[in-house]
Amino acid sequence: MRDLATRRPRLAKLAAEVGKFGSVGAAAYVVQLVVTNLLWANGVQVMAGQVLGTLCAIAVAFVGNRFWTFGDRARTGYGRETFLFLVMNGVGMLVQVGCQAFSLYVLGLDGPLAQNVSGNVVGVALGTLFRFFAYRTWVFPPQPEAVSTRPRDSALPEDGRAPRAQ
Template sequence: MPCVLTPDPTAQETPARPTSTSTSLRDRSSAMLREHLRPTIQFLLVGGVVFLLDTAMYNLLVFWSPSHGWGTGLMHGTPLTAKVLTIAVASCLTYLGNRLWTFGDRPRPGTTRSIMLFILVNLIAAGLQLSCLGFSRYVLGLDSVLADNISGTLIGQVVSTSFRYVTYGRLVFPKH
């Protein structure tokens, strides 16, 4: 007769419980995700809309002529000046979008301070973006629509947007 093991009816099985460390880590991670997901998505949406406007304005200024159409535009010879103009317009729109929507739930104690820090952060970010465009144009000698859009608009925008995201939340629109 084979031996069959039966469970002891008096023994109680206790489910494996996560340790308090893993629970608190999970809770903290979840809370951090909830806290940062919404503003990150809103920041990216504001940035995405303004990015499209910046790109369109730059390409119109540098590569479109009212009399000749696409090719060499009114500011083809001065792309950095064109980029400064488009960044200035984009920065104003970015401030409004982020102040009113992305970080709209944060207090507004020092609007002048906030605007001054915003200008400083954007000047640094603009310098980063212009450096990418200037390097492509004046060091590598690339001046095509594709080269300008990759270096000044795409790469420059990624670098400057990363810088802006970190500094906006900490300096320009702080929680306290």
Template sequence: MDRRSRLRRLAGVGTRFLIVGGISTLIEVGAFNLFVYAFGWDLVVGKIAASLVALVNAYIGNREWAFRGRDRRGRVAEIVLFVAVNLVCTGLGAGIVWLGADVVEGMTGHAPGPAMVNLINLGSIAVIVLVRFVLYHYIVFRHTPKPAPATADTSRDA
């Protein structure tokens, strides 16, 4: 496959991944605000819980649409890898939210308000989108190249 075809295919997968991610982001932001501002949860706990809620949509959308043409390993193994990648990404996202809120508090002398917290949260999501795509592409929904077709042996012993 030539380079242009690979880039076109990657762009298609990337576009579908971003659409699934956009929907998952809306779910995550809505759940985050519900947990933090309606239920009064801690920022980090709210971030982790919201990420886990959005995870269900992300798995189904990515497995069945964005990466649908990829090899299917055993469902359990795939889910374990998906959850492992997302645990790492959720931890990284929560760390970014914690660090961002801490930096803002250190700079301003008071805890950030809802608008700033949501900006920090969206920034963490932007970073995590890139990390997730790479990990999904190369680890979770991997693409195994098809073996080259066997060629007929033309060097027969006579």
């Protein structure tokens, strides 16, 4: 991994972010599975249980992603980040619940295994792909590059001054 980090630092950084994001996601996923299945076992409607379990997972994911996964990225304001995080998770949750609804209402699969596969495997996987790219792009943007006044492909001398005309 060290060799990769020196040869391809951007790829190594992406791999580290994916690993951290996956760890946070795994913890949030466990929370979501436990809460959702507990609610279903206690008679809560399928869709309501799925939404409530997902909301609990969103809270866990925000803390982990803001302070650990993307902790080295630009801080654009707690309110802005929270708002965008919730919006992106709303879209991700719609993807997840859409998979659940398709399985339940279109395919007629209403058993516990079908509910878990459609909402907690397929839905979570598709929603997670969306969330990762949305977090990296909009919620926790990269640090701005230092602005250089000197052009990259410059024929100027090291001191940055243009040669005098003769």
